[in-house]
Amino acid sequence: MNDMLKLRNQLCFPLYACAKEVVRQYMPLLEPLGLTYTQYIAMMVLWEHKSISIRDIGKLLYLDSGTLTPMLKKMEKAGLITRSRSKDDERVVIITITQKGEELHDAAGEIPLKMSQCVKIDSEEAQQLYTLLNKMIENFNTLQNEKL
Amino acid sequence: MNDMLKLRNQLCFPLYACAKEVVRQYMPLLEPLGLTYTQYIAMMVLWEHKSISIRDIGKLLYLDSGTLTPMLKKMEKAGLITRSRSKDDERVVIITITQKGEELHDAAGEIPLKMSQCVKIDSEEAQQLYTLLNKMIENFNTLQNEKL
DNA sequence: TGATGATATATTGCGTACAATTAAATTGTG
DNA sequence: CACAATTTAATTGTACGCAATATATCATCA
Numbered sequence: 116m117n118d119m120l121k122l123r124n125q126l127c128f129p130l131y132a133c134a135k136e137v138v139r140q141y142m143p144l145l146e147p148l149g150l151t152y153t154q155y156i157a158m159m160v161l162w163e164h165k166s167i168s169i170r171d172i173g174k175l176l177y178l179d180s181g182t183l184t185p186m187l188k189k190m191e192k193a194g195l196i197t198r199s200r201s202k203d204d205e206r207v208v209i210i211t212i213t214q215k216g217e218e219l220h221d222a223a224g225e226i227p228l229k230m231s232q233c234v235k236i237d238s239e240e241a242q243q244l245y246t247l248l249n250k251m252i253e254n255f256n257t258l259q260n261e262k263l
Numbered sequence: 264m265n266d267m268l269k270l271r272n273q274l275c276f277p278l279y280a281c282a283k284e285v286v287r288q289y290m291p292l293l294e295p296l297g298l299t300y301t302q303y304i305a306m307m308v309l310w311e312h313k314s315i316s317i318r319d320i321g322k323l324l325y326l327d328s329g330t331l332t333p334m335l336k337k338m339e340k341a342g343l344i345t346r347s348r349s350k351d352d353e354r355v356v357i358i359t360i361t362q363k364g365e366e367l368h369d370a371a372g373e374i375p376l377k378m379s380q381c382v383k384i385d386s387e388e389a390q391q392l393y394t395l396l397n398k399m400i401e402n403f404n405t406l407q408n409e410k411l
Numbered sequence: 412t413g414a415t416g417a418t419a420t421a422t423t424g425c426g427t428a429c430a431a432t433t434a435a436a437t438t439g440t441g
Numbered sequence: 442c443a444c445a446a447t448t449t450a451a452t453t454g455t456a457c458g459c460a461a462t463a464t465a466t467c468a469t470c471a
Contacts, residue, residue: 119375120368122307122323126389127285127378129396131300132325134282135428136403137275142429152279153457159270170419175270177280180420182458189456206419206466220268227267230275235402240395241274247384247392248277254383255284283458290459301427318449328450330428337426354436354449 140233144226148219153182154190155223161196161212162220168201169208195219288381292374296367301330302338303371309344309360310368316349317356343367 122128138152145155153176160167160175169183176183187210190196195216201207236244270276286300293303301324308315308323317331324331335358338344343364349355384392 117368117372117375120307120371121311122304125304125307125375126382126393127289128304129393129400130278130282130285131304133396133399133403134278135325136400137278139429140403141275151456156270156273156276156279159268159273163269168419177283178457179459181422181460182456184421186457204419204467208420220265223268224265227265227273233406234274234399236395236398240398243391244395245274245277247388247395248281250384250388251281251382252277252284255281255288258381287459299426316449326427327429329430329452330426332451334427352437352449356450 137230137234141226141230144229148222149193150219153178153186155226157183157186157190158195158212158216158219158223161210161216166209166211169210172210285378285382288378289374292377296370297341298367301326301334303374305331305334305338306343306360306364306367306371309358309364314357314359317358320358 118124141152141155145152148155150158156176157172160172164171169180169187172187173179173183187196187198191198194213197211197213199209199211201209231241234241266272289300289303293300296303298306304324305320308320312319317328317335320335321327321331335344335346339346342361345359345361347357347359349357379389382389
């Protein structure tokens, strides 16, 4: 029996399970804002950048057009953003946050604190985790670039 | 501007992004076996337990019947498992691994090593990550039980 | 300039995920 | 023992997530 093929010896499984659970914990906090987790992180990009191409949102969130296009159309319908083609390059779609989208920022203010209370690890552990995860992501980015 | 609402200050986002990326890295390794990642972790449970209820698979994988029922039906169609009602309790569906399912175990033997090479973190870091993630999962389990 | 390749988004198809609901079987209780 | 409460799967509906493909636009250069 190959012990590496047991669930409890897998590193990737807790990563997968933990990520799912965190998203689940966000749901009741985001429900009053009418956002899903993916929409929430998209709003986070827009609260910071105000106006940004779908391509750049995808690079920041590691999501492709197959995920973003339908989601952003829903968010447009909800009045949080507008979509328009760039004049410089007609291929590019620019997403711009609306007043209504900006207003969600205040309503979201308490969410990071509530989540950190829910994820009961101390700040040193959180820092460790952050560092390790970003190291892995960096490595995946490098692998990706090597392939091109 | 609430800095906690910036992507780069979020702990949950690297967790979410990293988990997705890991699943993506698994895909080419699992493709020759005809498995998805979720099917792969289900097979891991079955390689170890041989025969187990859907309920217990769900507890081990943190998945509900809405996910498992259709997936296990596909795996039955693929000949990897059989499905049968328990004689003791007709509500319970028992999943049993088939010979064909057992044979996949050998073919999967190289996958953990290949993945560990792909995720280039050293064994001490891996241990840290494993510990932190399991601590978070434990905490979520506790929260869950408190609610009942 | 016109063919060719690259880029950005959209679309399609498939496979999860999960909440909410339904249906059947079992358990607990008066 | 009857019946309400619980448990287990299945079903339904919504929302990702990604590979593969299609389409339109842009860049390059012979």
